Amino acid sequence: MTFVITFAAVTGIKFVSLRVDWAKILPPLPETSLSLLISAAHWALSLTVFSTIVIALNYAVRRNCFAVMALVCTITLSFLFSFGISTALEQWKLVPPAQSAGISLGGKGLILSNAIDSSETAVILLNGADEPHGPRVVAIPGQPLAYQKSAAENFELPRVPFGNDTPWFLNNLAIDIRLNAEMFQKRYSQGFFSYLFYVGALIFLLCSLGYLFKFSVWPLANLFIAALVFGGVLSLNTFVNSAEMQEIISTFLNGKLPADSALPLVYIAFGLLINLYSLLVYAAKRRVDDDV
Numbered sequence: 001m002t003f004v005i006t007f008a009a010v011t012g013i014k015f016v017s018l019r020v021d022w023a024k025i026l027p028p029l030p031e032t033s034l035s036l037l038i039s040a041a042h043w044a045l046s047l048t049v050f051s052t053i054v055i056a057l058n059y060a061v062r063r064n065c066f067a068v069m070a071l072v073c074t075i076t077l078s079f080l081f082s083f084g085i086s087t088a089l090e091q092w093k094l095v096p097p098a099q100s101a102g103i104s105l106g107g108k109g110l111i112l113s114n115a116i117d118s119s120e121t122a123v124i125l126l127n128g129a130d131e132p133h134g135p136r137v138v139a140i141p142g143q144p145l146a147y148q149k150s151a152a153e154n155f156e157l158p159r160v161p162f163g164n165d166t167p168w169f170l171n172n173l174a175i176d177i178r179l180n181a182e183m184f185q186k187r188y189s190q191g192f193f194s195y196l197f198y199v200g201a202l203i204f205l206l207c208s209l210g211y212l213f214k215f216s217v218w219p220l221a222n223l224f225i226a227a228l229v230f231g232g233v234l235s236l237n238t239f240v241n242s243a244e245m246q247e248i249i250s251t252f253l254n255g256k257l258p259a260d261s262a263l264p265l266v267y268i269a270f271g272l273l274i275n276l277y278s279l280l281v282y283a284a285k286r287r288v289d290d291d292v
Helices: 001-021 034-060 067-092 167-187 192-214 219-240 243-254 257-292
Strands: 110-112 123-127 136-137 146-148
Touching: 001 034, 001 067, 034 067, 034 136, 034 167, 034 219, 067 167, 067 192, 067 257, 146 243, 167 192, 167 219, 192 219, 192 257, 219 243, 243 257
Parallel strands: none
Antiparallel strands: 110 123, 123 136, 136 146
16 A cells, blocks of 8 residues: 555656656647656556565564564565556557647747856847747846847757756656666666566565664654665666676676676675574573573
C-alpha cells in the first residue's frame, strides 16, 4: 500500500511539473498528456523504489520484525511492484494518444524576464510567442534598449521565467533519478532476465542496508543517514552506468564479462557481505547474551 500511495503521489507531482515545463517552451510545441504522464510515471517509479525501501526497513527495525522475513518480503514486493508497473507503462505506450496544442503564453509584446531578479536581461517579443525568432527588444540593465530585427534560427530561448532557483543538490538528485529510470526502461526492453538481474540486484543491496536504522537511538537520525546512503548508491549507479565508465569497465574486463553486468554483480557481492556481517553480529550478540 505504501508503494502504491507513494508512486501515485510522486507521479502526480512530476506530471504537473512536466506540464508546467512544457507550457514554458518557446515556440509552443504540441504534446500529449499521455506521454507526459508516462514520463512522469517512469521517473516516479525510480524514486519510489528507493523511498519505499527506506520506509519499509525503518518500519521493520522500529517494530522489531524478524530480519530475514522482512528482507525477503521487502525484496519480493519491491521487485514485483517495479516489474508490474514497468510492464503496465510499456503497454500503455501502445495506446494512441490525443495530441494537445501548445499553450499560448501571450500575444504581441510578450515580456520574458526573471520575475525574481529584476536586474537580469529581459526580452520583449514584438510578435508574441508564436514568432520567438522574430523582431524583439532586448533590455539589458544599465544599457539602452536594443532592437533586433530577428534572431538566428538556431537560437533557443530559455524556458520562462529565465531564472532557475532550484538548489543544485535537488537538480542533481532529479537528474540521477531520471537516468536511473532510463536504465530501468533499457533493462526492461532487453527482457525479463536482464531486468531481474539489474533491478533485483539493486533492490537486494538496498534491502541489505537495514542495519543503518540501528546506528542511533534517534529514529529520525537513522532515517537521515539511510537517506544519505541511498542517495550515494543512486549517484554511484548513475556514475558507473555512464558511457565513459562503461567503456573503461569493458576494457578492464577484456570481454570476459559484459560491461553492463559488472555493477549488478558488485551490488550482489556487497549485499551478501553486508548480510553476512549482520548475521555474524547477531550470532555474537546471542552468544554474549547466553553467556550472561
